Amino acid sequence: MIKITFPDNKVREYESGINGYDIAKSLSNSLAQEILSISVNDELWDISRPINIDASIKLFKWEQTEGKHAFWHSSAHILAEAIEFYYPGTKFGIGPVIENGFYYDVDLPEGIILTDNDLPKIEQKILELSRTKCVFVREDISKAEALDFFTKKNDPLKLELINELEDGTITLYKQGNFTDLCRGPHLPDSSFIKAVKLLSLAGAYWRGNEKNKQLTRIYGITFPKQKLLEEYLILLEEAKKRDHRKIGKELELFAFSQKVGAGLPLWLPKGAMLRERLEQFLKKVQKKYGYLPVITPHIGQKELYVTSGHYAKYGADSFQPIHTPAEDEEFLLKPMNCPHHCEIYKLKPHSYRDLPIRFAEFGTVYRYEQSGELHGLTRVRSFTQDDAHIFCRPDQLKEEFLKVIDIVLYIFKTLEFKDFTSQISLRDPNNKEKYIGSDENWEKAESAIIEAAAEKGLNTVVELGEAAFYGPKLDFMVKDALGRKWQLGTIQVDYNLPERFELEYMGSDNTKHRPVMIHRAPFGSMERFVAVLIEHTAGKFPLWLTPEQAVILPISEKYNEYAKKVENLLNNCDIRTLIDDRNEKIGKKIRDNELKRIPYLLIVGEKEEQTETIAVRKQSEGDKGSMTIEDFTNLIKKEVDEMLEEHN
């Protein structure tokens, strides 16, 4: 007999050799039906694997990640089996579980190219194989046996993987006609899989290295119930509706032109208005925090970037140099604003009393992103950073970090980004040589960031080895509608540029010292920020930000004149208002303007004209009744003030 300890610390005795499924069954039949995987002494196991020792266990259902993990992992094997059925001779790479589903990287036989049209038949085969209730059989083998097996199978990719494994830890899983190298765990059999959708095909380099062979990657997702798949597909559709590229086009915020060039966004009037408002908003905050505005050109001499080191590091990936009639003269489009700001700092000597100095600029920069990297407004070749560089003494680092974090948090709060994460990137402690700057400075900077983040109550992840070579950093990330993570704000310490530009200040000891630089951009870039904001709000921007706050809808042409009067009054009160005087019925006008995400619709007809009022309809809430124009302007002002209210 063995002792099994459950998560609630209850202990029950079972016969040695019992498996997870039977344990679940001993608790309840319905539970047994739902169990997908088990952890035995914190190690994930198949529920069909016999347990011969005293152990503490946890049982996992579909609702738990561990349960989904086993489910999708097994699904990946069935996908592989289906592929091997249609394309014998295929070599298999890896087939891991991902956040939503799984994929398998395969090297198809010479001359076979998969297209989307091939996916349905593979899906059908997967369902067919699932219905046969194929059992997943686990087998422990030696490294030599594993090498032998995959040599016979002629699968060099698996051999490469096995060669990196230690002897004695190798397991195979077999189901039907397919055997795969796999750590597990798996479902007991394939019949759990009731619904499948192969989502997309993509090329993927073996082990993510572009020097390696490109394999075909097949993405898929499976579910234990057809209904869950349907719900998931609806979710995907909903997410697509929030896509900033779609909404940006619908609301005429931005566009691209093939003739202007790929990755070079054109901000249309409404988008530009929105962006300007965001910029004004940040400028006001920055002024309060002691930032000084600067403006620098879009190009700079090549020498500037040689000094900064950007030319050596990014020169090849940037736009080609600009030549002038003067011989040997070369300019670059600026990929960064910092070198220009360093030159401004250098214009005059600084005392320790002057620091920190904070130069801020909405600086447009240009980088030649690879064509395949371009994506809407989130990955472009021309973008504007809400950039600032803080030149400070090392002992001021923490204080400055606290202030920048305050700005970021204020922005996130105002724009209602509640679901964000932050990451502290530190040096790789085992590889200190690859970083510039003294040990002492690094330690100071790293603890300044960690302490500042902790003081502000940030929920942070610390990543060792993720720091830039020139200093540690703190990044803020949010997710877009499709669950993709985007980095927005960033705060980076830099020891490199002050060194390269030989920046100095006079210390209290009357000797020269080197300042530290902080790069920071709370939005990151205006382009990316607006993109994420569009997806976050589904185009329903906050009242203070939206291009048009109210549209006046006359019931008929007879009230156009009164509508004009109302428009003037509201615009005089700085409420951005338009009239929709098309010859359409009121229902039609309401529908169209709701679709344009106008926050307030003001309906005026006979009643309103006579009583000098407007009938107010709020976006997605409906009729709010009639009120005077003065009441309405007060309402708007109050709403805007509340949104922008500063926290302390």
Added chain:
RNA sequence: GCCGAUGUAGCUCAGUGGUAGAGCACUUCCUUGGUAAGGAAGGGGUCAUGGGUUCAACUCCCAUCAUUGGCUCCA
């Protein structure tokens, strides 16, 4: 850059080896309507660009450009 897909009217999308279609939008007319689509008529396209095959190409082939899913999830 590489692998797959896509490119037809302002927008969303059908379509065929033999002179191009729908809905919405737009223009005009009727209608003057009270909280998410009133009716009629009309204008609008070098079918991404450049080559090739063919009596004939928007359609088939090749190239280019652009858009798009992916190329970091480690058996």
